[in-house]
Amino acid sequence: MKGFLKKIHPHQHTLSREVSFSGIGLHSGLPVSMVIKPAEVDTGIRFFRTDLQEEIPALMDRVVDTTMATTLAERNASVSTTEHLLAALTGLGIDNALVELDGSEVPIMDGSAAPFVQIVRRVERKPQGVCRKLLKITREITFRAGDTEIRLLPYDGYKVTCEIDFDHQLIKNQKYSVEVNSKRFIKEIASARTFGFMDQIEKLRANGLALGGSLANAVVVDRTRVLNVEGLRFSDEFVRHKVLDLIGDLALLGCQIIGHVVARRSGHGHHLGLMKEIVAHPECWEFVTLEKHEEEGVLTRVVSSTREAGNMILPFLVPANSVATAPSLRGS
Numbered sequence: 282m283k284g285f286l287k288k289i290h291p292h293q294h295t296l297s298r299e300v301s302f303s304g305i306g307l308h309s310g311l312p313v314s315m316v317i318k319p320a321e322v323d324t325g326i327r328f329f330r331t332d333l334q335e336e337i338p339a340l341m342d343r344v345v346d347t348t349m350a351t352t353l354a355e356r357n358a359s360v361s362t363t364e365h366l367l368a369a370l371t372g373l374g375i376d377n378a379l380v381e382l383d384g385s386e387v388p389i390m391d392g393s394a395a396p397f398v399q400i401v402r403r404v405e406r407k408p409q410g411v412c413r414k415l416l417k418i419t420r421e422i423t424f425r426a427g428d429t430e431i432r433l434l435p436y437d438g439y440k441v442t443c444e445i446d447f448d449h450q451l452i453k454n455q456k457y458s459v460e461v462n463s464k465r466f467i468k469e470i471a472s473a474r475t476f477g478f479m480d481q482i483e484k485l486r487a488n489g490l491a492l493g494g495s496l497a498n499a500v501v502v503d504r505t506r507v508l509n510v511e512g513l514r515f516s517d518e519f520v521r522h523k524v525l526d527l528i529g530d531l532a533l534l535g536c537q538i539i540g541h542v543v544a545r546r547s548g549h550g551h552h553l554g555l556m557k558e559i560v561a562h563p564e565c566w567e568f569v570t571l572e573k574h575e576e577e578g579v580l581t582r583v584v585s586s587t588r589e590a591g592n593m594i595l596p597f598l599v600p601a602n603s604v605a606t607a608p609s610l611r612g613s
């Protein structure tokens with residue numbers, strides 16, 4: 282049990298210096314420049330629209346749209362397609378960062394998280410000496426809608442399992458399960474690209490969407506084959522991308538889960554649905570920190586249990602430093 286928890290880093294991290302990207306927005310097709318900067322302890326991930334001078338925290342209560350991608354907004358400023366970047370930062374163990382951009386979309390790059398991972402890894406990850414607050418699942422939470430089911434189970438680590446089912450001969454039923462740590466994320470998940478179907482893409486274009494979409498940033502399939510000349514990066518690239526999207530969307534909780542997410546036929550809207558179920562069931566989780574102990578390895582310490590505090594608050598929607606003062610401190 283403690284072996285798994287050891288794989289979750291106990292301390293908060295940021296980047297040692299800023300990194301820059303440029304690319305185009307998937308839907309607008311317009312160029313966008315993005316800079317990821319180091320940030321203080323307990324900042325979390327925040328977007329900043331330099332053109333509108335507006336900050337948008339990467340938190341679930343800022344989600345305004347989940348139709349094609351996840352879109353966040355604060356007042357009149359929005360940022361969309363946040364999921365691949367947030368997955369990359371989660372996969373690399375970056376807790377605190379300021380993401381500045383001059384347009385309304387995170388650049389689509391090649392449709393995966395690999396370019397973000399490659400560029401962010403050029404700079405050192407900087408430990409910040411303060412414990413991370415982790416959301417530990419203590420009882421099962423389930424979200425259901427139609428054919429979709431997402432279960433969140435107690436587990437001594439962070440694991441994601443996705444299953445997809447498409448009535449298409451190239452995809453059909455695919456399932457993938459991964460322990461979310463930097464090594465496995467980089468190797469197995471980061472480079473899986475978003476995908477689309479030729480007939481859908483024609484409809485999107487007609488509606489002024491996916492204007493920046495091309496074979497350079499998505500896997501496109503017609504009825505029988507992959508249209509990209511280079512083919513697939515993995516035979517099950519489709520389901521691996523679903524894992525990527527799920528990790529990126531769940532980052533909007535503002536802290537990492539200790540638990541196992543098992544999703545079947547899920548999309549961005551369902552991921553938000555699961556997060557709302559988490560908020561609605563504070564008796565099923567608690568906040569913990571991991572602390573190093575010389576003889577016994579890594580120990581879990583409960584920093585606040587909403588169950589004990591009377592289920593009154595949605596602690597991950599308030600700044601972390603006010604949660605630390607919650608009355609129910611208990612060692613374990």
Ligand SMILES: [Zn+2]
Pocket residue numbers: 364365475522526
């Ligand atoms: Zn995606």
